[in-house]
Amino acid sequence: MNTADLGLPVAVPSTALFTDQYELTMLQAALRSGTADRRSVFEVFTRRLPEGRRYGVVGGTGRVLDAVENFRFDETILGFLRERGILDGPTLEWLADYRFRGDIWGYPEGEVYFPGSPVMRIEGTFAEAVVLETVILSILNHDSAVAAAASRMSVAAGDRPLMEMGARRTHELAAVAASRAAYVGGFHTTSDLAAGFRYGIPTVGTSAHAFTLLHDTERDAFTAQVDTLGSGTTLLVDTFDVTEAVRAAVEVAGPELGAVRIDSGDLLLIAHRVRQQLDELGATKTRIVVTSDLDEYAIASLAAAPVDAYGVGTQLVTGSGHPTCSMVYKLVARADSEEPGAPLRPVAKKSMGAKTSLGGRKWAARRPDADGVAEAEVIGTGPVPAELADRQLLVPLVSAGRVVAREPLDAARDRHIAARAALPLSATQLSRGEPVLPTEYV
Template identity: 85%
Template sequence: MDTAHLGLPVDVPSTALFTDQYEFTMLQAALKAGTAERRSVFEVFTRRLPDGRRYGVVAGTGRVLDAVENFRFDEGVLGFLRERRIVDEETLGWLAGYRFSGDIWGYPEGEVYFPGSPIMRVEGTFAECVLLETVILSILNHDSAIAAAASRMSSAAGERPIIEMGARRTHELAAVAASRAAYVGGFTSTSDLAAGFRYGIPTVGTSAHAFTLLHDRERDAFQAQVDSMGRGTTLLVDTYDVTEAVRTAVEVAGPELGAVRIDSGDLLLVAHRVRQQLDELGATGTKIIVTSDLDEYAIASLAAAPVDAYGVGTQLVTGSGHPTCSMVYKLVARAGSADPKAPLVPVAKKSSGGKTSIGGRKWAARRRDEYGVAEAEVVGTGPVPAELAERQLLVELIKGGDVLARESLDVVRDRHTAARANLPLSATQLSRGEPVIPTEYVNGRSGSQTGA
């Protein structure tokens, strides 16, 4: 994969306003109270997986690193905050010199996660960490939701390629992020050129029904496309009559025709008929690509069909029914003073209604059985048990404000494939179910364990 543009667009704007106003009002109040410089630890986690899902997928980490690096307050941003009187002049002065100088740890991108998994830990002063809450959550919640849907779809597709085609079904910037997340989750290419340019993802595309309708005859449209793109192109055959279109396509391109695309109808039935017709016409090497509002269930239903590739749009970019992961960003520990050497004190929200959290700076490890298959997500505070020391999941992403862990998407994609393969086989079942492994919490002081 070409990684010439991997990471950032050519001209990166500040990400400082991709946030909620209360981050700034908390900052101003903390500066006045003298608590803004207290050393703090925030963690990103989700209390539960989307209903029925068996695992989650960490995606967007690379975009988070870019966002943190570009969280800067230039004159335009400061002018906006001043004009709206969102914060006072003292706070504006502090923001003018903002650079995140703390540390960020996290699950490597592409790894799987479960309820309670501390997939990202942000450490620094309260002031510098609290400002990052919204931008981190907006990236991780969106990208991880898309990657989880993509993972389910690519698992259902098996070895067959699967193309991301959802740019027209979401916001133009979300479309680029969705393409990236889909690639992490196992998709092989995208129709979105901005995603190809920015992240080096392979791009594909040939023609829509409009191209056929433009011409006086379907044959003329096919001939024009073959003349332009060669016999290996993909011809769309469901504008009028599929059987007639397939016959015409082979007459125009010959048995060297690369593929036909079917975008409507009973895909299982039509695919079988088209395969039989192609073989009878001598186009035994011509592939069949199916599109038309596919999701993981539709893909699974086509497993026995003579289909060579899938194209997925709407259901992918909307998370196949779960467009967010409900991740939260919570303060779990803080110092009792601004002294950098002051010890950290665990803190946690204890309100009712299922929104409690567990205090303390956490580690996470995945316990495996004798066959190397994951059997539990272990999350704890304090010392890491010796038997789990080599199974820890968090890696250092940013140290002292400097990014340490940029990776190519191919590395991330391969990591996800390996992580999914190490889960129990039931992880790939599409039926509704509980998380495929439990989460166990270890209290560092007592060594006690509790279930998720």
């Protein structure tokens, strides 16, 4: 869900300057050389997964569609480019009428991917496709990194809810995108109200240590919060002495106290002690929430603890050690002329080392084994084998410049759960390993 679904107005600025200058200087040179209108195919992929990761998660597709739709050069932007002397007059005139009129195909949001997977394919003239490189990569690299971290944390948490709480640990705009990507990856709520407003993600939040310190006693703080938010609220109990705080919390709110939150210390030990104390006080239904610098490994270590929910911040919004997916945007095919029917021919970078790429417009499919479990990511440039025809992964996202694949955010979230469940069981191991599926080229 987004604000359009909620009927709420949101100002959408142009995304045209979310680009690197060389994209526009390439455009200018191509216009001069007469090659700008050659039909071209660009693909987004990564050569490898972050070290130790077994699968990637496609995040940010919906934001890419918004960015492409709002990639417009208004007079203010054109004036900036003119004043800086970045582009000549004819190029500025061309940009004034810019609209992406091509096609975009891609893995749907929430799908998993592997090294070489053509996560997104952009088809159009060279001129209209090349300028989208940076904005598409910046969205997919960030959101997919957060979604992958969220997925791993979701696996570690099992059925216990996850709260995204990382807004203060990243750029204010990145925080909103991170909340969205975390929801796709399996988180349930966010503390970021901008994300709740923009995307309809459920929001949560009660109080911090400052609220306790504001009052003369901890009991006074608890009383004020319960009087305002009701006995079902969550009380923060680690400002001073946890045992005393839990006792005061139950005395103030009664046995129907919603939850207590622990934000420091030995979470495993404290959670067990707090659970025992709550039960002895008759608050048997009061939940325990923990929120102290968690990542997927810390969450997994608490699997046997009486914890009911987790709040995650820094490690989530920074991709749990891998803040980018290293996706690239490469020209893989182009026509030999500007004629509308000119055939495409494969092109590819052939540099030394690991930065080579495979030319040609690609399809991708995921081959299952006899039990229906995925066993390989199959990528090809020729005809699709009959047995893989109904297993293809790329879907149309933009057709002739028109977005055709908008969907509720919950659809991407549900898709990810299903895609992850179709992988071999070893995909959910948190230990370092190779990609759970091999990539086969045919």
